[in-house]
Amino acid sequence: MSTEAVSTSLPLRAAKQTDAHPLAPLSADEIRSAVSILKSQWPANADLHFKIVTLEEPAKAEAVPYVEAEFHGYNLPNIDRKAFLNYYIRKTNKFHEAIVNLTKQSVESNVRLGPNVHAPGDGEEVMAIERVALEDAGVQAEIAKLKLPEGTQLVIDPWIYGADGVDDDERMWQTFMYMRDPENSSEADSNHYALPLTISPVVSGETMKVIRIDHLPTGKDNTIKEPQPYKHKGANEYIPEAQQLRTDVKPLHVSQPEGAGFTVTEQGTSQIIEWQKWSFRVGFNHREGMVLYDVRYDGRNLFYRLSLSDMNIPYADPRHPFHKKSAFDLGDAGAGVMANDLKLGCDCLGSIHYLSAVLADHKGEPMDMPNVVCVHEQDAGIGWKHTNYRTGRAAVVRSRELVLQSIITVSNYEYILAFIFNQAGELDYEVRATGVLSTQPIDEGIEVPWGTVVHPGVLATHHQHIFSLRVDPAIDGYHNRLVYDEALPMPRSDFNPHGTGYYTQETVVETSGGYDLDFNTNRTFKIQNVDVRNPINGKPVAYKIHAPPFQKIISDTESFNHKRAEFSDRNIYAVKYRENELFAGGKYTNQSRGGTGVRGWANRKDKIVDEDIVLFVQFGINHIPRIEDFPVMPCEIIRVAMKPVNFFDKNPAIDVPPSTQEFNKSTLLSEAHKQASVEGTVTKDGGVCCSVSTPSSKL
């Protein structure tokens, strides 16, 4: 490992390998192989319901030497390929976890899980539950009380049952019922969320039968009313055919006539992407969606692994069954399997490269996931500028970003997830929340303090979105520490007689635990490597984390919500690396009890100074719905930024070529305001922007 922070351009050598990269997702063949090997453990007629068939990543102690050898062009160590499988014996509650060694063609482990350990949902299951609920005789009887118009289409949104410790050991589904606009019943995309009903069938995940029919309270208290004859309160559609569309939006095209500036090297099921001194490997799996590995800038280590760890969305209505609404969209479903097939020109603008993936379906068959990630550049405004007022000469560059974007649909909601890189060494993770609010019926004419009426008879309850980004850093090496800076006032003294002085104080985070921001001191967390010093100022190289503040989980500390969403109560959790600690809310979140997630890992109180550390960075939104969020909400955008601090020896974007009209080809719309003709000073570096300007009499 270099002991100097030198900027070199080390080329990334393509791994010389015929075998799959140890961090690459399973291929279709590997999925079939793993399933076949696992099935051989069971009688031939066993019907196995697969939940996940995914890569079991190698131990970091093996993987790091591999990526380092790969980078330096050394011989590559051999690492066994392994698969991790979750499966049920179909239509039972016998839930299993297995590890299959694909290299050795053997089963390393195969255990029955539980009790109180349940699998996430899957698409096939969800479709089946909808049918089961609607066809149930008891449910039909309740529906009849609604006296719906002939031909009305009913819709079921199956929800993870949640947990409250009340007869909830078995795997169940709480389903919510809606109807489509009865005046437009052939429209399959009619917005059923505008027409919620009070009938809520509960379905057993094991027997696939309705075991109970709940009824939703619609007033200000817990009163449950019999289903009432339906009164139509109008539709609220989001599809374009239902709108009076604007006719004055002018096209805006983004084009890259010389192609995009990034390269994508396909290596089986993963890709190496290189752009503006950045390099990294991209993987994609069932639960996490996009994962970035071995992120480097100019050949220098930055992050070993980056991924969304989970998200939790607890709801504010305390009444049954709403108190159980607390979704873990990765653990309960999966950001990979729910990823949209992105469409050119619809989801992504400009010059786009798509990445596809392969996952497994409930039968253990490979399932193609086309275009789940789009990769493109985008302009992000001015990157930096300075004008010397004495000469009038401006030096200005634009900021170009690289975006890797994936969009997931979790029933009603969408999340647009993106890794964003820029030329100043900054790496951001952005989440946009959009889609449709989760709705429930409410009596007309009333309001409640735990939600907003967004349509006649329709309540959208307050809820929190709490995201957890897992950051496995490797800032110039694999042993880092976490510190935080605070800006504190100097006390009045002879040295500070005017009371204006302040200073920064650094605190080392000694042990694993949960830590919070504090804007009263500008508390800023940094990941440091004290073995690598800035050559100019001697400070340890570091990356700082800018995470926006958020209201921590409101559910009280004794609640199931709080116990299960272990990451939701702190801005940052810092732990010492251990294998299989990827998911901050625990490995199995469906109807979980908590106790297997990051809070417990942090409570080990491991020493985390100059160690292999892992951070979980939380950020979120307390979503208090407004009517503007319906029928679909405009994107609510939040970002975590990671920026270099004394990692380089100057602005890393100082060498971005000047922003010039020749390069950018903007169009002048205002004829009356002609640009002064520019007699530029053309240099061998390609011309200087706008060098002629009368020395200003301005300041």
Add this chain to the structure above:
Amino acid sequence: MSTEAVSTSLPLRAAKQTDAHPLAPLSADEIRSAVSILKSQWPANADLHFKIVTLEEPAKAEAVPYVEAEFHGYNLPNIDRKAFLNYYIRKTNKFHEAIVNLTKQSVESNVRLGPNVHAPGDGEEVMAIERVALEDAGVQAEIAKLKLPEGTQLVIDPWIYGADGVDDDERMWQTFMYMRDPENSSEADSNHYALPLTISPVVSGETMKVIRIDHLPTGKDNTIKEPQPYKHKGANEYIPEAQQLRTDVKPLHVSQPEGAGFTVTEQGTSQIIEWQKWSFRVGFNHREGMVLYDVRYDGRNLFYRLSLSDMNIPYADPRHPFHKKSAFDLGDAGAGVMANDLKLGCDCLGSIHYLSAVLADHKGEPMDMPNVVCVHEQDAGIGWKHTNYRTGRAAVVRSRELVLQSIITVSNYEYILAFIFNQAGELDYEVRATGVLSTQPIDEGIEVPWGTVVHPGVLATHHQHIFSLRVDPAIDGYHNRLVYDEALPMPRSDFNPHGTGYYTQETVVETSGGYDLDFNTNRTFKIQNVDVRNPINGKPVAYKIHAPPFQKIISDTESFNHKRAEFSDRNIYAVKYRENELFAGGKYTNQSRGGTGVRGWANRKDKIVDEDIVLFVQFGINHIPRIEDFPVMPCEIIRVAMKPVNFFDKNPAIDVPPSTQEFNKSTLLSEAHKQASVEGTVTKDGGVCCSVSTPSSKL
């Protein structure tokens, strides 16, 4: 005023007027006329040094009826045009404030100001001070001690003197001295901030003579050393000729083949801009730069006036003279007069419309300010999306923004200021800080806790950037109230047995004062009009304010810094409207004592419920320099967002046409991942995006 929140498309009628709009900036003729009338008050040989000649805006009680009449097409009231002037008798400290009635051709007032009331700097003055300081014999003698190489170019950065109550009644300038790279002395744009010197001449603003020579401490304490023979520590240039430029940045063009979607109607010195249901008037003046007036959405009132009120940048080094560094870049200089002449393709990308302005120079002559604002659209990613997982049909629109951008250069620093509108009724104010850190010399080999060494021998001291945005709201009318929502846990009870419930509670801000955010309760401020109710849920129409948190001014409450930067200690100041209360730091900030700004207005404890209220929204950065911020810093970006809350009856962007490849014309880079051919369902509304997708087996 409408009592219902209806969406109508009321056309904005161009004002039928031959006279200037009452809110339009002074024209060149008006400037000449005002100056001439004012001069007639003085002997013919009086040499007046003009500091500002600007519009004296009419009383709001006159202007509001005018803009309302203009909107509705009624007869327009007559309003006198008035000019506000600040001037000195040149080379004296006789500072004056005058109001000239241009309509009546008379002087309404003309008073001598002071003591302790000083004018901002101006460009002519700053250039003169540089010469005065360098040519002073005493300064030359100190420079000689540096034993600089022959031909070395010295540079002076004049700074506003600041205030500390120590012999600081007269108007003075604290100048900081730098040199250019002696090995490149003919390069006029050599970065002198990399080569700071210890000699700091103080210049009298009145006599324009050096009155004192300060020396800067360079160690860890107050020790002052004699100027030492110079030791070259290398240059640190930002100009492109000095860089090894990247050669792999590919062009990225933004084009609008059918033109841009906004219209600009020029009306003398102001412009009316209309875009995507937004309409507003733009002005531009010496101190505030861009000002927006009469901002409406779909004809509905939103904001009467929006502008940057001031910014304060206090520095952390407690030692003389640094303790006095506390810049008020609007009050001490002016965001209008310091605005860059923006260059097509350099500063602004895409299809650009430029706005120009006219200000006045120190002789009272009109001074053209070409291209000080650029207006353009930009794509901002996905606006909203939802996919019905049952059918696979996605509805998606892109978010288009309108940007009005101005860039100011304040000696070393740049600020990129932008108003940004989107199609979801959202209006943002964005600031990007860039340019060059203010530097001072430091002994080699040491570090100090109040700054960062960014180059050998160069210290960049910590400093805060605190901005104040003045928001004069008119949410569906001119009487509003300020409230804040908080999300609070329900206590455990029979109603909340699981401890998961929470609710929002609204608090009305009854009296003027300073108010803070609180992320522990998700405290969110909203401007409401209780006389206009949402037709669906009955809630008062409102706009909420999302301002990022920041560390309030660290200087203690007894300090001059704290007393002067009256806005810097609270997230929001709310006051009752009064004339001439535009500038949160006071009307005259140069060497001010405080007491004339927003803190005092707030302390009146006016009732501000359903009144004509004004808000000052603060936001900022505690800039702890890192070496990546030198020689020029990558933009640090912060935004204030104002978003509708129950103002509309649904998502106001629901009628944006679908995002389609036909419209957007993206380019596919990944041949291997061909897009499925789309048999779209073409509707009379123009086609549906990507309607064919296999019903997903995904959730």
